[in-house]
Amino acid sequence: MREFIAAGIQLAPVSNNVEANLDKALVWLPKAVDLGAELVIFPETTTTGFETGLSKEELWDLVDFVPGKTTEKIQEAAAKHRVYVVWPTYERGEERGVLYNSAFLIGRDGKIIGAYRKTHPFGKEMVQYGGWTTSGDKADVFETDLGTIGIIICYDGDFPDLSTTLALKGAEVIVRPSALLRTYEHWWATNFARAYDNHVYMIAVNAVGGDAGGNYYFGHSMIIAPNGWKLAQGRCAEEIIYATLKRDALKYIYGGMTSLQSFDHLEDRNLSVYDVMRPGRARFQLGRYIREGAGNKAKD
Structure with a gap:
């Protein structure tokens, strides 16, 4: 990768109003560009908010296939400003009621180069x-003139193997658009771990404000370097975080010190002892049964 500035725009979604959220994003995007950003990331499900209170059929009607009304204005803006944009939205599937929680990497020319x-x-x-x-x-990585970019979304960040898969495919930057419903500690710990475990930049952009389901999002978007050093963090407000991503991100063990890095988590893995690619279940009972018929009982 080469040195560049990345920015995260943490917005409060207008519940179930695609046009209003597009208009809001188009106001904020130039502000990130003015900071020198060449890669701009928005929060999860920016076009509607995460929980909509709609049936999956109603939500399917509200959004669109991609490219379509949920992406076209952002594609035009990316081309106008010559920047890469990660734009998250619910996406229509093949049949009415089939929906994907998606994020699209839009190129400098306004074309979608990754989904x-x-x-x-x-x-x-x-x-x-x-x-x-x-x-x-699918979990793909995307080659750009900035570097190799991988995408995960919110809860995906709780699963170490997914980010490691992207890192092994060559990701140098992983972006994590989110509408996180848990605590700051969960947010910080998983962002730090995914960046540090895999020696990648983690750009985690969380929503703020509420949605139609009565949830409230606390922001605190952050950018973590491959050595675990926190480069930027937001508040619980609509605002932009940004940082310069550098090629020598693993030169030192941590920020603000001269001790040189001498280890590589990916290279140093002892694959002979791993046994993770099989089904499993926590040995403790969940607080509530969200999986009907799944029998979430702790093992003896």
């Missing part, structure tokens, strides 16, 4: 448990 569909929908979001989101089945 990611959330592979780990969160709890009640899962269509198989009465929710509205169908899981994606």
Whole structure:
């Protein structure tokens, strides 16, 4: 990768109002460009808010296929400002009621050069448990003139193997648009771990404000360097975070010190002891049963 500035724009969504959210994003995008940003990331499901209170059929009608009304204005703006944009939105699937929680990497020319569909929908979001989101089945990386970029979405960041998969495919930067419903500690810990474990830049952009489901998002978007050093963090407000991403991000063990880095987590893995690619379940009972019929009982 080469040195460049990345920015995250944490916005409060206008519930279920695609046009209003597009207009808001088009106001904020030039502000990030004015800071020198060449890569701009928006929060999860920017066009509607995360929980819409709609049936999956109603939500399907509200959004669109991609490219379409949920992306075209942002594509035009990316081309106008000659920047890369990661734009998250619910995406229509093949049939009415089939929805993906997606994020699209838009190039400097306004064309969509990468698409990611959330592979780990969160709890009640899962269509198989009465929710509205169908899981994606691919985790790709995308080559750009900035570097190699991978995308995960919110709850995806809780799964170490997904980010490691992207890092092994060559990701230097992983972006994590989110509408996180848990605590700051969960947010910070998973962002730090995914960056540090895999020696990648993590750009995690969280929503602020509320949605139609009565949820409230706390922002605190952050950019973490490959050595775990926090480069930027936002507040609980609509604002921009940004930082310069550098090629020598692993030269030192941590920021503000001269001790040189001498280890590589990816290279130093002892693959002979790993046994993770199989089904599993926590040994402790969940606080509530979100998986009907799944029998979430702790093992003896």
